Amino acid sequence: MDRELADRGITGRAGARVGVRDVAARAGVSTQTVSRVINDHPHIRPETRERVRSAMAELGYRVNNAARSLGTATTRTLGVIASDATLYGPSVGIAALAAAARERDRWIATAYADAADEASVRSALEHLLTQGVDGVVVLAPHVRTLELTRSAAGAVPVVALHAGPGAQRQSQGAERAVDHLVALGHRRIGRLSGPADWVEATARDAGVGRAFARHGLADAGRWWGDWSAAAGAAAAASVAEAVGAGGGPTAIVVANDQMALGLMAGLAARGVSVPEAVSVAGFDDNPDAAFYRPALTTVRLDLAGEAHRAVSAALGLPVDADPAPPQLVARASTAPVS
Numbered sequence: 001m002d003r004e005l006a007d008r009g010i011t012g013r014a015g016a017r018v019g020v021r022d023v024a025a026r027a028g029v030s031t032q033t034v035s036r037v038i039n040d041h042p043h044i045r046p047e048t049r050e051r052v053r054s055a056m057a058e059l060g061y062r063v064n065n066a067a068r069s070l071g072t073a074t075t076r077t078l079g080v081i082a083s084d085a086t087l088y089g090p091s092v093g094i095a096a097l098a099a100a101a102r103e104r105d106r107w108i109a110t111a112y113a114d115a116a117d118e119a120s121v122r123s124a125l126e127h128l129l130t131q132g133v134d135g136v137v138v139l140a141p142h143v144r145t146l147e148l149t150r151s152a153a154g155a156v157p158v159v160a161l162h163a164g165p166g167a168q169r170q171s172q173g174a175e176r177a178v179d180h181l182v183a184l185g186h187r188r189i190g191r192l193s194g195p196a197d198w199v200e201a202t203a204r205d206a207g208v209g210r211a212f213a214r215h216g217l218a219d220a221g222r223w224w225g226d227w228s229a230a231a232g233a234a235a236a237a238s239v240a241e242a243v244g245a246g247g248g249p250t251a252i253v254v255a256n257d258q259m260a261l262g263l264m265a266g267l268a269a270r271g272v273s274v275p276e277a278v279s280v281a282g283f284d285d286n287p288d289a290a291f292y293r294p295a296l297t298t299v300r301l302d303l304a305g306e307a308h309r310a311v312s313a314a315l316g317l318p319v320d321a322d323p324a325p326p327q328l329v330a331r332a333s334t335a336p337v338s
Contacts, residue, residue, distance in 0.1 A: 018061050022061070075110065078311060080131075082112050083141070089284060106315070107129060140158070141334055142195075144197065150203050157316065159313045176299060180301070186249075191255075193255050194256060229258045229259065240270040252281070256283050256284050257282040257285065258286070280296070281296075297334040299328055
């Protein structure tokens, strides 16, 4: 038998070991041809590739990626470093990356790190590198996490889901939120920003700033939060006071939907109605946003497209298509200025 493959520890459906020789015999090809199909060799006729794959399916042949890596220098696995995975953005980002990797016939290995702890980030990266991952995607990164990962990864490619082109679309989305409010007649617009050391928060803030500059606006109030609904609720007292004051904001752009949810709940508890007294726009279009009361106007990103871009970049593969532009989803939380 081909010792490079060494039957790869394959087990068939009935528990018997199924090897490359069995697949080759069923498909009527050589073991070398089977090896080339397994390793995605480009110079295989389509009909031969299909015959081998059919034989693998019939026999219940399963490829051991660890064994295959010995002969190909690839584990067909991407590493993902994630932090704050209980938040909506990181959690759906992991799912999107897993789906995009599967479409490339890859899998992901996820390591969680405390972005505030350099040792935690280094440990997570080392864990992935010792698995021989083909690339690393940093998910919802703090600026320092991304910088540290890139400096410590050596020759392994490192890509951030929402940096580079992804950050540009984050900024574009925030601009569209401001443009929507301006189109409704709002000229006094405040903002509730995310943590200043997050790449996404920085990109979204930059978009709001550019839109303000285009429309000749100044901040009508500035608040910060940690992405959570609790942070939005905590800001509500100060926002309500500003709204009630003469010349206060008539609209608030919030850096994500969870903070917008908390803000609207906190405003309602203080008798400040949305959108009658103040319009509120969020960002992310999480699945619950349409069911907030009032339903939340927000920005929808093409997360699947961003994940495809990041996976392709980490693997050094061409990007099939750019992600779709961000989309403003108008709902009941925004209305013309009264």
